[in-house]
Amino acid sequence: MSLLSGDLPRSRILSLLLLAVLVGLAFAPFLFGGAQPINTAAKVCVFILLVASYDLLIGYSGIVSFAHTMFFGIGGYGVGLALYYGTATWPVALGGLAAALVTGVLLAFAIGLFSLRVRALFYAMITLAVASAFAVLASQLSAFTGGEDGRSFRVPDALRPGTKFLDAPLFGVDVNGRLLAYYIVFLTVLALFLLLLRIVNSPFGRVLQAIRENEFRAEALGYRVVRYRVAANCIAAALAVVAGGLNALWLRYTGPDTTLSFTIMMDILLMVVIGGMGTLYGSVLGATLFVVAQNYLQKLMGSAAQALEATPLLARLVDPDRWLLWLGVLFVLSVYFFPTGIVGRLRSGRQAR
């Protein structure tokens, strides 16, 4: 228990939901057969880390940044390009990740130092500008980065589908490189999520919350606000870099659409709001719901449209092509009914700390 943070879900339904997600992700390869579910599960893991690290910024420190996907992208390109240009070995992959971490943290440090003194809105604008510039740069340097097409690359042998660790399937699942890759993603995310939970419940994390509450007062107590903000910015960036690296390793591909696009930034924002800001647990639920909806809503609507063939008007309304519209409607509704997010809703009625 001393390893954990002691910050419990504080709601029975929330605990059950979190447990369901944990069990679902831990046994995903065995519970759900086929390629799509396991891809979805890996994406959920990656986004949990990405959204939780974003929550450290927006929810705990009150910093609004639009550059989180840039760090995600730095991680993806770091690992991806290293493996593309180097040999497909672990040292190369880890070297790429290390280079990405250094780049990401230095960039976060610089942006933070130069602009976290200014007003929140201005900071948001600066991160937007830097992130856009970075995305343009990544696609312009196409000789190096593969431009809009991105780069597909070979991963280390141990992660390839052809690598079998056991001769016979285990519980009907091939124990191969993909399975190992999935568990590397899952366990890294789990460990880093627990680390984040620990950070927000540390004396340092408490100062971040104090700064969010009343920056002027925190400064008067002797906390140097800019330093804390910059530190939070660097931690969040480092975790986003790792998420990007894991994502690339899983997809065996890196490109602007899977890492740098502004759509992903919007998705992250939605996930953190839907789950509940400033709770970390919210990012687990937000990311899970969002990614699952994104992947399965279209399918669900396809079968609904078929079932409703008799009534053309309704069938057209749930046409799979309109899935994005319905996703939008779902999110407007959830934000409307759960303004403090799912976690806030589940915890409401309890005493504030």
Add this chain to the structure above:
Amino acid sequence: MAAGAVPVLETRGLTIRFGGHAAVDDVSCAFHRGSLTAIVGPNGAGKTTYFNLVSGQLRPTAGRVLLDGEDVTALGPALRARRGMGRAFQLTNLFPNLSVRENVRLAVQARAGGGADILSRWDSRRAWIATADRILEEVALAPVAGSPAATLPHGDQRKLEVAVMMALEPHVFMFDEPTAGMSAEEVPVVLDLIRRLKASGDKTILLVEHKMDVVRSLADRIVVLHQGRLVADGPPAEVIASPVVQEAYLGVPVGAT
């Protein structure tokens, strides 16, 4: 206090202008260890602005602030707080959604320099929580320690403001109208606390206060500000009787004396 000793706090020619208007105008004043100085003056005289300059929330247009003989004019409020300047604000300034205990605990933590600790659990530092609780006991806020600060009645918020400053264990205490808006039962709690601080003999206390009876009973010295200028400075009886104070409080412009 020994004559000629280095003052704990000193301002030299301290001035700040907002536009053309000098809110604090060339104020030079020294404060010694063990003293309690009341700073009085009509509304808008520049008392709070003077405090803001001393504790670093505002940067002066001209002049210097010296703490223990060192020039701290270039330092921000955080660094001045770390060097032992404590401030209880006139307009209550708390962490509204955090509990009363957490408001104080954060100050204890700041005093212990514990904010950089990123990997231990905040609640594993039991001593900080215990210290916070002891201070809350002193200002009679222990029963509401678990409530969010924003839910406290005004008087309790003022007491919490003082408790937070106590938790920083400063050696310079700046009280800005600590009893304003408090009920008659609450005022003595705060005044007793100030009296005890004074009795300890090694603190330097600055007190902005409108109530003359409070000033008379606590202060060793009164400094009068009027339209940003220091217009009188001396022992309470003398200053209160002086024509310049009578004029200042009656709102009559101080002549070009």
